[in-house]
Amino acid sequence: MSEHIGEQRTERPRQSRFERGDELVVMKFGGTSVEDAAAISRLIGIVRSRLGAQPVVVVSALARVTDQLLEAGNAAANGHLGLALATVRSIYVRHEQLADLLVNESAYSALDRELRSEFRALESLLHDLEASRQLDLKSQDHLLGFGECFSSRLVKEALCQAGVTAAHVDARACIVTDARHGQASPVWDATEQRLQQALSPLLESGQVPVLGGFIAATCHGVPTTLGRGGSDFSAAIVGAALRATRIEIWTDVDGIMTADPKLCSDARVIRKMSFDEAAELAHFGAKVLHPSTLAPAVRENIPVYILNSRRPEGEGTEIVARVKGGSVVSAITAKRTVAAVEIESPQGVGSELLRAVYAAFDRHSCPVDLMATSLGRVSLLVGSTAALPAIAADLRGVADVRWENHKALVCLVGENIRRQPEVASRVFAAVADMDVRVVCQGASDRTISFLVEESKADESVQRLHGIFFPQQEPARDWGGISSAFCQAG
Numbered sequence: 171m172s173e174h175i176g177e178q179r180t181e182r183p184r185q186s187r188f189e190r191g192d193e194l195v196v197m198k199f200g201g202t203s204v205e206d207a208a209a210i211s212r213l214i215g216i217v218r219s220r221l222g223a224q225p226v227v228v229v230s231a232l233a234r235v236t237d238q239l240l241e242a243g244n245a246a247a248n249g250h251l252g253l254a255l256a257t258v259r260s261i262y263v264r265h266e267q268l269a270d271l272l273v274n275e276s277a278y279s280a281l282d283r284e285l286r287s288e289f290r291a292l293e294s295l296l297h298d299l300e301a302s303r304q305l306d307l308k309s310q311d312h313l314l315g316f317g318e319c320f321s322s323r324l325v326k327e328a329l330c331q332a333g334v335t336a337a338h339v340d341a342r343a344c345i346v347t348d349a350r351h352g353q354a355s356p357v358w359d360a361t362e363q364r365l366q367q368a369l370s371p372l373l374e375s376g377q378v379p380v381l382g383g384f385i386a387a388t389c390h391g392v393p394t395t396l397g398r399g400g401s402d403f404s405a406a407i408v409g410a411a412l413r414a415t416r417i418e419i420w421t422d423v424d425g426i427m428t429a430d431p432k433l434c435s436d437a438r439v440i441r442k443m444s445f446d447e448a449a450e451l452a453h454f455g456a457k458v459l460h461p462s463t464l465a466p467a468v469r470e471n472i473p474v475y476i477l478n479s480r481r482p483e484g485e486g487t488e489i490v491a492r493v494k495g496g497s498v499v500s501a502i503t504a505k506r507t508v509a510a511v512e513i514e515s516p517q518g519v520g521s522e523l524l525r526a527v528y529a530a531f532d533r534h535s536c537p538v539d540l541m542a543t544s545l546g547r548v549s550l551l552v553g554s555t556a557a558l559p560a561i562a563a564d565l566r567g568v569a570d571v572r573w574e575n576h577k578a579l580v581c582l583v584g585e586n587i588r589r590q591p592e593v594a595s596r597v598f599a600a601v602a603d604m605d606v607r608v609v610c611q612g613a614s615d616r617t618i619s620f621l622v623e624e625s626k627a628d629e630s631v632q633r634l635h636g637i638f639f640p641q642q643e644p645a646r647d648w649g650g651i652s653s654a655f656c657q658a659g
Contacts, residue, residue, distance in 0.1 A: 193223035193415045194373070198230075198383060198405035202422040203479040204321055205233035207271040213325065214332045216420065216482050217378065221334070223415065224373050226408055228341075228383045229325050230401040231317025232268075235261055243313045246299040254296045262289045265320050272328040281327045285320060292316050307351035312393045315342070318382025318401070326380040336378040342393055344368050345386035345407060352535075353397035354386060355462075356407055365411040373412075381408065402463040406474070410466030417472055419459065420479040425487030426451070426458055429502045433628050434635040440500055442488045447500050447583050448474075450616050454539070454581040455505025455553075464489070498584050498593055499638040504627040505579040508539065510607075511550040511558065515569040519543045523569060530564040531557075539579065540619070551579060551621070578627035581619035582634065588615045600633045 197220065199213050217225055231239075238257055246254035262285065269281050295313060299305055305313070322338060329336035344364045347354035372379045383401025386394045396403045402419055409417040424439045426448065431437040445468050451458045459474070467474050468491070477486035515523050527548055531538055534557035542549045548569075552558070555575055562571035580601075587593055597618055598606065606620045622630055 194226070194412055195220050195223045195416050195418060196226045196228065196405050196409040196412070196414045197418045197420060198228040198401055199325075199479060200401065200419070200421045201230045201233035201235070203420050204229050204325060207268055209479065210268070210272060210325060210328050212479050212482070213420075214329055214334065216479060217329060217334060218332075219482070221378075225378050226369065226373070226412065226414075227325065227329075227336070227378060227380045228401060228405040228408060229318065229321050229380065230383050231321050232264065235264075235317040235320070236314055239314050239317055240310070242296060243299055243305045243310060246296040247303055247305040249300060249303065251296065251300040254300070255293060258289065258292055258296065261317075261320070265324055268324060269327070272324070273331040277327055277331055281323060284323050288316060288319050288323075308392070311351045311354075311395045314395055315382075315385040315393050318385045322380050322382035329378060329380065334378055335376060336380050337372050339368055339372070339379045339381045341381040341383070341385050341404060342387040342391075344381070345396075345404065346389050347386045347394045347396070349388050349392065349394070351394055353400075354388075354394035356386070356396075357389065360389060361407060362411040365408060369408075369412065396462075399459075399463075402459050403466075406463050406466040406472075409472050410470045413470060414472055417467055417474045419474065419476050420482075421476065422478065422480055423476075424478045424481065424484050425476045426456075426489075426501065428500070428639050429631055429635045433631050434639075436639065436641040437635070438639065439485075440487050441485060442490065442493050443496065443500055444493045444585060445474075445489055445491055446614075446616055447493075447585060448489045450581075450583045450614060451501055451503060454503055454579065454583070454617065454619065456501070456503040493585065496585060497638075498587060498590055499582050500584045502580070502582050502631050502634050502638070504631050505539070505553065505581070506624055506627055507553065507575075508577040508579045508621070508624075509552050509555045509558065509573045509575050510577050510621060511552055511571065511573040513548040513550070513565070513569045513571050514546055516546070518546050519548055523548070526565060526568050530561045533564070534560050536561060551577075576624045577621050578624045578630075579619055579621055580627060580630045580634070581617055582638070583617055586615050587618055594618055596637060597634060600637055601630050604630060 197217065203209055203213060217227060238261055242254040242257040245257065265285055266282065269278050273281060299309060326336045326338040344361065346357045346360040346364060348357060369379050383404035384395055386396060388394060405417055405419065426440045426443065427437045428440060429437045445464050448458055449464050464474065471491055474489040475486050478484050513527060517523065536552055536554065536557040539551040539553060555573060558571065558573055565571055582597060604622050604626045606622055
């Protein structure tokens with residue numbers, strides 16, 4: 171994971187993006203940070219506090235809207251057009267009500283025209299899905315992108331109403347990707363050029379650009395998405411293209427935590443951690459950042475901050491290239507619904523078998539979390555069993571494929587953790603009675619992980635957190651946090 175994150179492009183001269191002051195900050199606001207009028211009012215206050223720099227705002231869809239759009243698409247493709255249209259009508263009404271609360275009458279009329287135009291396009295797409303009875307990844311990208319189109323137009327108008335000079339920018343015209351629908355990758359040089367061309371004049375004139383995250387398009391203008399959680403990635407792409415001073419990810423928690431506070435009431439905010447540690451946490455299931463988010467920030471060495479839009483005065487978590495003097499263990503997480511896969515071949519494990527295995531998993535878009543080989547056997551951990559029957563069929567005659575469900579991968583992350591033998595001994599002494607079946611050895615020195623039954627995941631995390639983060643003060647009431655940044659997905 172960390173090797174991918176640190177991948178470098180061909181070295182090229184650093185371009186001057188535009189005449190500016192000493193700071194430029196890219197601010198991404200997640201779904202819960204734009205979920206209602208109160209949240210958007212907080213967003214406005216936070217953006218105002220950054221006007222001394224040059225802010226660029228990236229917003230997710232309103233909370234729950236992406237899920238509703240997916241439900242509507244599935245309903246239309248299954249022949250339930252009325253249900254689909256009712257769902258998107260409720261989305262429209264929600265945005266309309268927010269507009270009514272946040273902007274005055276004249277601005278409302280212009281915004282309503284824009285929203286109605288977008289919703290007509292959305293309804294037309296649902297009619298097409300009902301006719302084709304198929305929601306493929308290309309159509310899904312087009313469908314899910316509407317959420318960010320709605321929210322970014324609404325937030326731009328709300329900022330203007332509050333006296334902040336803002337301008338809407340369609341991210342689909344700026345972020346260019348390949349055609350891998352569902353999780354597209356940026357075409358870097360074209361993206362950087364378009365972002366600089368679109369945003370530089372706005373920033374030079376003192377305007378605040380507002381973009382929807384998650385959404386992009388191919389060089390031919392076909393809508394794509396960067397995958398769920400891709401709004402974080404969008405912010406990092408924009409930050410790298412503009413050589414930002416910092417990238418801020420505004421959410422509903424105080425930062426990255428040592429564990430899920432719903433499991434460990436004494437979980438603590440990690441004040442500073444490295445890019446590599448954050449990437450490992452994301453890879454092993456913690457809801458930290460979109461796994462690819464850090465790549466552009468690493469490339470340009472831009473610090474990333476995780477901050478709470480409900481408590482903007484907090485310090486949050488700072489993610490930087492290197493951290494000196496940190497804890498041996500930074501955080502503990504558990505990735506649930508893991509399947510353990512065993513692939514056996516009578517011919518043994520060789521390059522031909524490995525090529526066939528890699529090809530089969532790639533063909534069926536089944537990501538592999540960890541992999542190990544032994545004489546005649548390849549052992550894998552995957553996060554979903556949906557593609558495994560098809561993969562087994564592809565490998566029939568080459569190897570036998572078996573798997574077990576309902577496992578959890580418990581992972582401890584810290585700089586050079588694997589070079590500290592006493593850590594591993596304390597870990598496995600703590601869970602010795604839990605039938606730890608696999609000690610997982612990845613390529614990184616930053617993780618120690620093991621496999622347990624899914625029913626034992628919570629207890630494993632709690633025991634280990636108590637050992638490595640002994641409680642030193644009364645447990646903090648986290649106020650009913652619904653999703654923690656160290657909570658596995």
